[in-house]
Amino acid sequence: MSDFLVKLGTNKAARSVLGTLGIPAPQQLRRATGGYAAAPLTDRTAWVGGQGLGVDLSALVSALGASPGDERADVLVFDGCSLDGPASLKELHTAFHPRIRGLARFGRVLVIGRPEATSATTGAALAQAALDGFVRSVAKEVGRKGATANLLRVAPGAEDHVVGALRFLLSDGSAYISGQPLTLDSQLDSEAPVFTERALKGRVALVTGAARGIGAATTRRLAAEGATVLLVDRPDANAELEELAGFVGGRALGCDITDPDAPARIAGALTELGGVDVVVHNAGVTRDRTLGRMPEADWDLVMNVNVAAILRIHEALAAGPLHDGARIVLLSSTVGIAGNVGQTNYACSKAAVAGLARRWATELSARRIGVAAIAPGFIETRMTAAIPLMTREGARRLSNLSQGGLPADVAEAITFLSSPLASGVTGQVLRVCGGSLVGA
Numbered sequence: 001m002s003d004f005l006v007k008l009g010t011n012k013a014a015r016s017v018l019g020t021l022g023i024p025a026p027q028q029l030r031r032a033t034g035g036y037a038a039a040p041l042t043d044r045t046a047w048v049g050g051q052g053l054g055v056d057l058s059a060l061v062s063a064l065g066a067s068p069g070d071e072r073a074d075v076l077v078f079d080g081c082s083l084d085g086p087a088s089l090k091e092l093h094t095a096f097h098p099r100i101r102g103l104a105r106f107g108r109v110l111v112i113g114r115p116e117a118t119s120a121t122t123g124a125a126l127a128q129a130a131l132d133g134f135v136r137s138v139a140k141e142v143g144r145k146g147a148t149a150n151l152l153r154v155a156p157g158a159e160d161h162v163v164g165a166l167r168f169l170l171s172d173g174s175a176y177i178s179g180q181p182l183t184l185d186s187q188l189d190s191e192a193p194v195f196t197e198r199a200l201k202g203r204v205a206l207v208t209g210a211a212r213g214i215g216a217a218t219t220r221r222l223a224a225e226g227a228t229v230l231l232v233d234r235p236d237a238n239a240e241l242e243e244l245a246g247f248v249g250g251r252a253l254g255c256d257i258t259d260p261d262a263p264a265r266i267a268g269a270l271t272e273l274g275g276v277d278v279v280v281h282n283a284g285v286t287r288d289r290t291l292g293r294m295p296e297a298d299w300d301l302v303m304n305v306n307v308a309a310i311l312r313i314h315e316a317l318a319a320g321p322l323h324d325g326a327r328i329v330l331l332s333s334t335v336g337i338a339g340n341v342g343q344t345n346y347a348c349s350k351a352a353v354a355g356l357a358r359r360w361a362t363e364l365s366a367r368r369i370g371v372a373a374i375a376p377g378f379i380e381t382r383m384t385a386a387i388p389l390m391t392r393e394g395a396r397r398l399s400n401l402s403q404g405g406l407p408a409d410v411a412e413a414i415t416f417l418s419s420p421l422a423s424g425v426t427g428q429v430l431r432v433c434g435g436s437l438v439g440a
């Protein structure tokens, strides 16, 4: 990644100048490398407090390799499930005030609560709602250290699933996710996730738009966890696609996903591979123009690639090779949540994709198929390289005020959502954007 401010931020004198100017000095985040490790928190210290979940969180955190810590910890986990009214919220101050300043660089704060809708009293509902604002603010305060803060909402009955989400949110794999809530429910998966190395061994995955960017990073990451990947991209990307397929031991299928025969060709290739366990609808395009200047063809193309093709492919898969218990991940965007000038077509398509994730989660729950959408912020790929320089710099700063994310950041989140570690996660939109890593 080439980012002037990130480079500048590595120089001590420059950091102090940036500080004087009130510009947050960006961090080069500590990111995960390689496949999942059995004990990702080895050499780190963790403090665990609070109560109410009914799970021995200290035992789970030490099983990840962490040793006990307190005022200078790498990881702070607080169980806020018992918070039940305005006065109880003081426990957040009591727990974090003495510890937050000592949180290590690239540290992790995780607050655990209950979905507000499952609260028995008004007091509990407001206290659980309050955790959201608290965590988002903590995320902004610790962002200057490259540390993250996230909220895990656990529905009653889903306690057994905490172990997987905890592993992801406390590890370096979630380096670019901060200030985000994630909910676990008990409807989908009956069994708690059990950690195994090469979590996707024996599984078949489909990745569309696999030739480059986020799709290529995801392909590599899923393959590193043992999946056999069917890589799909447009025929003009065949050379890159074949090369990557050879590298990961997968299979390349050159095909434009909007072609009328694409659903049948993709379903056919997956049937030959024995069916599909992980589907990543990643291929997407932008055609940016303000609405008054946008040609009809640009509107149609974006809707066709980003939404209609996904629907057609899904129908072909659901009627054939899609296994029960599979996982589906859709690429939405923060633009689909917040909107953006010049992107009415794109934002519309990406909000539709988030809606699809919620809808399919309900429709497919009887088949134990988990569905989630990822909403990346600004990720440095060829798609964003096409944005004019000044707009791009502005977007980078708005996204993070420090640096754009990397395709690998999104790939880590997709891999989590594709794996048994995400048991209990369905119908959600997870934002992968360092929006809170702003240090301001």
Ligand code: NAI
Pocket (backbone or CB within 6 Å): 208, 209, 210, 211, 212, 213, 214, 215, 232, 233, 234, 237, 255, 256, 257, 258, 282, 283, 284, 285, 305, 331, 332, 333, 334, 375, 376, 377, 378, 379, 380, 381, 382, 383, 384
């Ligand atoms: P990219 O442009 O680097 O890669 C997209 C890939 O999709 C390319 O290999 C392209 O050939 C393929 N593709 C496009 N149209 C296709 C079609 N009709 N049939 C088959 N393949 C097709 O884009 P990037 O950045 O990797 O984006 C991947 C996904 O993530 C997209 O859905 C995008 O909207 C989404 N996203 C990206 C963000 C970013 O900042 N880069 C932010 C938010 C969402």
